[in-house]
Amino acid sequence: MEFEHVTFDLPHGTFHALQGGDPDGQPTLVLHGFPDHPPTAKPFLAELGRRGRHVVAPWLRGYAPSPTAGPFDFAALTSDVLALIDRWSPGRAVELVGHDWGALITYDACVTAPERIERAVTLAVPHPLTFLSRPRPAQLRRSWYMGLFQLPGSGWMVTARDLALIDRLWRQWSPSLSLDPALQAELHEHLRASMPAPLKYYRAMLRPGMLGATRRLSQPIAVPLLQLHGADDGCILPPQVDDRHRFAAPHALEVVPDVGHFLHIEAPEAIAERIAAWAE
Template identity: 35%
Template structure:
């Protein structure tokens, strides 16, 4: 495994990379770091692929945009540039924000993605309506409203040894000791500008008047023509598994979709149950091989 960089304009995204073969991009979420994909990177590389996990926009000082654009539209643009740099067609795996970016990217440019694995996030297309039918999600998502406030969220996350970050990990993946994974996340989030950037992703969601927001919202109405699997931990304390009853509609996925529910896992399921998750990830990669080679 080696440290590399992906580039979009003047933004430089640190990344971990290993293996040879069809490229597989892994996108992390909040409050996490690309470094925590290491176990998946090694497993995917051993299976015969090139695995590369970049930092999301803002999660390193070198990829914090001067214009402050942390919209999902901009994040999809980053991903499309990465895919082009890796040969034009790639497999995609995303957790949390990475999964949200993946749903939009696959809807917008399905020809770019050989397969898509979404971890911990249900399909976005019908999510707004599902919130009405799964009221506990409004409570679980209360942190998103809190993140709209100025100053206070930054202070809460940074207090002590980033105890706010630790609190979210404990709440979202209960009854699990994250050990070094949490330490890795804290190390990334402690870098200059990263916490404000991470919060800016959430604040951008509510800027509905922005043209970038309108463009990304238009992609939500499209079917996804990429073979897709969704992996959810049954004990997820961030996104209620019950949302899938109202968001997973097979006809929205014209190339097929599968659901895998992991017993005893929470929001960070790929870290809690790496062998089981890796088995599902590699199975989909093997079943969707295409001309994506570097």
């Protein structure tokens, strides 16, 4: 299935995206995470398209060729997504699928503008308040990179030795995944053009704007939402607490065996099928 490169003129600038699938199908917006971009997920996007979806996957703020200027707080990131929904699917609610930081934006969008989202899927990240409420020692060990990204010069450290740190994170987070060399080279090219903007997402977590997001996210999510987590995720552990009180609409949590953090890239057909089955 072919995907075309499209652009959207939004208040923060011109955002780039991949678009494909069934033009008459369910509008589905797919948001990537760190350190990633839409092309690595093309097989997954194609599987969604084969299941009757019209798919758009944007490069998020901070990721070239979309604007790399900040700010990078939740309100700013979510405003980009809501503006894109208005521009791309006026008058019709979308299915929102988010991975990693895309998942965090998805949670925030669901409480900010539930009327614009028909249903949502988050990949690899628990509800943000669940993640922050009871950090386990095993999770703290996995989150070392978040502290690193607060340091001056971390942008240089990330880009040193041809993004060796980025490759290390991919290996640790999805141990069974071997990214195609051509896709890896394309990802490196875009990340080099983006740095240090993607790291500023993590720095914004410690700024006052995060307090506003915390207040919003304390509201129960009134959008049907499916959470999918890889059992072998080396980045973020699946939630192990009962957080059903955070959801006021149909909600399901599934831990998918034999996949890691980038579960939709490792098993695109299986993850798309789980999403389709849940949405029926």
